[in-house]
Amino acid sequence: MVHEIAPHRLINHYDPDKTARPEDRAVLFRRHEGYSKMLARPQGELFPRVGEIGAVLPGAVWRYLFTVDEEDYYMLEEPDLTGDTRAVAEEMASEPARPGTEAAADHVQGIEEGLPGFAWQRMSQLRARADAPREQIYAAFTAMHLFTWYRASRYCGSCGTRMVHHSTERAMKCPACGNTVYPRLMPAVIVGVVNGDKLLVTKYSNRPVRHYALVAGFTEIGETLEETVAREVMEETGLRVCDITYYKSQPWGIAQDILAGFYCRVDGSDRIRRDDGELAVAKWAAPEEIELQEDDLSLTNEMMKRFKEGFDPFL
Numbered sequence: 001m002v003h004e005i006a007p008h009r010l011i012n013h014y015d016p017d018k019t020a021r022p023e024d025r026a027v028l029f030r031r032h033e034g035y036s037k038m039l040a041r042p043q044g045e046l047f048p049r050v051g052e053i054g055a056v057l058p059g060a061v062w063r064y065l066f067t068v069d070e071e072d073y074y075m076l077e078e079p080d081l082t083g084d085t086r087a088v089a090e091e092m093a094s095e096p097a098r099p100g101t102e103a104a105a106d107h108v109q110g111i112e113e114g115l116p117g118f119a120w121q122r123m124s125q126l127r128a129r130a131d132a133p134r135e136q137i138y139a140a141f142t143a144m145h146l147f148t149w150y151r152a153s154r155y156c157g158s159c160g161t162r163m164v165h166h167s168t169e170r171a172m173k174c175p176a177c178g179n180t181v182y183p184r185l186m187p188a189v190i191v192g193v194v195n196g197d198k199l200l201v202t203k204y205s206n207r208p209v210r211h212y213a214l215v216a217g218f219t220e221i222g223e224t225l226e227e228t229v230a231r232e233v234m235e236e237t238g239l240r241v242c243d244i245t246y247y248k249s250q251p252w253g254i255a256q257d258i259l260a261g262f263y264c265r266v267d268g269s270d271r272i273r274r275d276d277g278e279l280a281v282a283k284w285a286a287p288e289e290i291e292l293q294e295d296d297l298s299l300t301n302e303m304m305k306r307f308k309e310g311f312d313p314f315l
């Protein structure tokens with residue numbers, strides 16, 4: 001799975017007093033064409049160094065994210081590259097230009113001219129980079145989660161004031177009303193429903209994926225993870241379940257999730273009543289029928305793979 005990077009280690013203890021050095025890793029994201037894209041080297045290692053970015057972007061301000069092994073990772077905080085240039089252009093047709101938009105476009109141009117070969121890559125491109133060190137793929141997933149949260153936390157949701165960084169914790173604080181916002185994770189479950197020697201596999205509607213997935217869904221406010229499991233399986237397939245058994249968890253930063261994997265058994269009738277709006281396929285699959293995903297990064301894939309190999313989650 002993407003977070004299994006041993007013997008490497010990602011340490012995310014927040015330290016507001018750290019200051020970037022030229023040899024540290026530089027994390028740059030921009031919103032472009034509706035996607036968050038990260039600046040990556042074309043081959044091998046993904047991340048540039050702070051010194052490389054500083055050479056083409058004088059005055060860059062850095063925010064400490066985390067450490068992988070001995071290397072510190074910093075996100076470019078200013079100048080602001082987060083504007084989606086297309087969306088901003090549409091806005092500008094009817095509204096005055098947002099301050100900083102033109103400057104951001106100039107900075108992007110400066111980076112592209114100063115660092116030829118580097119490219120802005122989407123997460124789907126980065127996760128497919130078999131040439132990149134595994135720990136850097138996971139660093140990119142985690143950086144993406146932090147970037148998304150920082151970007152969404154620039155203004156206070158209660159009163160609209162520009163937020164400032166908390167002095168001691170990873171949090172954003174409103175100087176006007178005191179609202180404090182901590183990093184946001186969305187808990188979700190992945191469910192392997194077992195029926196004798198078969199596993200319930202699914203394919204989502206409206207998603208261009210060929211491989212199978214498992215029932216999955218977000219935890220509602222006021223619900224336990226086990227209740228989420230039972231509810232999601234009922235909603236998507238009409239099945240009752242029992243023997244809900246925790247397997248493993250996985251941080252999945254590209255969707256801001258913390259995933260909890262559970263296996264369970266079908267309870268009573270095994271007749272599937274599929275939710276057409278959610279799923280294109282929901283069926284009982286024997287081990288040899290289960291098609292795995294193209295990479296081994298996800299908890300869903302590991303849970304299908306373990307079952308396929310004869311793993312008994314209820315022992």
Ligand SMILES: [Zn+2]
Pocket residue numbers: 156157158159160161174175176177178179
């Ligand atoms: Zn406020």
